[in-house]
Amino acid sequence: MKLTMIAACDRAWGIGRANSLGWHEPADLAHFKQRTMGQHLIMGRRTFESLPTTLRGRTIHVLSRSEDGNGLNIQAAIEVGHDNGLSEMLVAGGGEIYRQLEPFCSHAEITRIPGQFNCDTFMPNLSELGWRLFAEKLLTPTLIIEFWRKV
Numbered sequence: 001m002k003l004t005m006i007a008a009c010d011r012a013w014g015i016g017r018a019n020s021l022g023w024h025e026p027a028d029l030a031h032f033k034q035r036t037m038g039q040h041l042i043m044g045r046r047t048f049e050s051l052p053t054t055l056r057g058r059t060i061h062v063l064s065r066s067e068d069g070n071g072l073n074i075q076a077a078i079e080v081g082h083d084n085g086l087s088e089m090l091v092a093g094g095g096e097i098y099r100q101l102e103p104f105c106s107h108a109e110i111t112r113i114p115g116q117f118n119c120d121t122f123m124p125n126l127s128e129l130g131w132r133l134f135a136e137k138l139l140t141p142t143l144i145i146e147f148w149r150k151v
């Protein structure tokens with residue numbers, strides 16, 4: 001099963017501020033919806049709670065260490081994918097989750113948000129970790145989707 005990180009990052013790999021996104025990019029939100037529809041997503045409890053709406057049409061596996069029984073750990077989330085015979089799960093943040101799941105991921109799809117947004121949360125700099133940028137696609141005249149692979 002392929003694990004793919006999906007994220008929007010500013011040029012400093014910032015992904016958010018004050019538990020929300022630091023920008024408003026409707027085209028990227030539409031891209032996220034289209035790319036994730038029908039898919040299984042792994043996300044941290046803080047990101048899950050920051051969602052403005054429920055993500056209909058997607059199956060979300062929320063990671064949490066709380067003892068109320070609703071959260072999964074990393075291994076349990078990945079096992080759900082194997083148990084269901086999935087070909088891919090999407091790792092959808094936030095910062096803690098990208099950092100901990102990066103070693104298990106082979107692909108990443110990054111919407112590059114132009115500029116720098118004084119973020120307080122980051123995803124790992126994939127270039128520094130030895131990943132390779134192998135393709136780019138224009139989403140809008142100013143937004144690029146970067147396709148990364150672990151070398």
Ligand SMILES: NC(=O)c1ccc[n+]([C@@H]2O[C@H](COP(=O)([O-])OP(=O)(O)OC[C@H]3O[C@@H](n4cnc5c(N)ncnc54)[C@H](OP(=O)(O)O)[C@@H]3O)[C@@H](O)[C@H]2O)c1
Nearest residue numbers: 007008016019020044046047063064065093094095096097
């Ligand atoms: N730009 C993007 O594409 C994008 C995407 C997603 C999120 N974000 C942004 O990222 C920020 C949130 O990221 P964050 O780093 O603060 O939080 P996060 O990664 O969304 O969630 C952290 C929480 O996940 C749980 N967790 C972490 N490691 C775990 C493990 N090993 N096992 C089980 N549970 C675990 C814990 O929940 P408990 O506290 O319940 O134990 C922890 O508090 C927000 O600003 C959000 O807007 C941006």
